[in-house]
Amino acid sequence: MLGNTNVKDRLKITGDHSIGEYHLNISDIRPSDQTRYECSISKTTRVHSQQLIVIVVPSAITIEHVTPDNKISGIEGQYMTIKCTADGGHPAPGIKLVILGSTYFGKQSAQHTFKPVMSNDGSDVTCQVKYEDIRYYPLHTSAYIYLKFKPVITGFIPDILRTEETKAFVHVVISCRSTGSRPAASMYWFLGQKNYCNETITKTT
Template sequence: MLEGTEGSVLLIRCIADGGNPPPDVSILEDGTRLNGTQEVSYTIPMISRDYHQKIIECQANSDALVSPMKTSVQIYLNSTICIKPLTPTFNTKEISTEETEPLRVSCISFGSRPAATFTWTIGGNDVTSSSTTSPPITVSNDTKTVTSTLTYNVNRSYNEQTMKCEASNTVGSASTIKKIDVTCEW
């Protein structure tokens, strides 16, 4: 296991000790191969969450070996490190309702640690009190997925207003915006 912290540098070294002549060594990561003699280094300048649980392989080969010697390591992002939410998504392409019906829309936050909390605004006005949030779900990479649902009564004056769903935690926030379409009978 190799621990890294999102946003920091991670150095991976593959070293073959001994051998005459010195063995060729390689680091393999997602089809990319870095080669060296006796030692090779691979630097990830800014490790991202894409590397969480990724496997890196080290190989040593020489004419004296029938097949290369191999070992691998799995990268883990520190579980104590907080990760800001990814950009949340609405559960529908268009946000629309009839004037006589409550507007009901959900917003989903992925990839945060700790779980995100939500803030809802319509036309710049905070309407979060009209929302409910599901318990967080922990996914395979130890991050949280949370869904918030807003149920809000609108009238024709809300047509073309901007709705914003913001997911935030102790590290940061991300938001998504859509226009509301309110249909009404004249």
């Protein structure tokens, strides 16, 4: 053992000494125990050493911009970035991020930028802390994609309107509809370039 005297009280030698087995056991492992340990054989000059790496698990793993109801918001057709980050950890943990069936890797964090389409709505996103060398996966989190959809305007109903100017107080109804939007689209009426109606009409379709 090199460079660490605090560990001595937590060491124990086990094994069948009659056949030359000497196992070093360390109880209550701590980050300060990370160092190089040596084993020497008496009456020889042979020395074997091994580096001990103590893994400190991150305190948390989070996907950025997740709402309290576990949604990752985005807008259909506009680029969005999903990023997952581990809080702390030593050595820097590997991150495995799975989005739409594809996997992205990083150290301490991983992210992916893409342009979502309507069919991506509701898809799961998962993120995992991993120490691949020892097959240790201590933390996991997930959320799902929640998209805002663009409205589809169906046009005026009727699309052509005719009336006689000489008729006074003619009651005319013109309808404009949108479908497929989320949240419901806000609609305004303009006459030329001027806002004809200050009231916003919102309709879910």
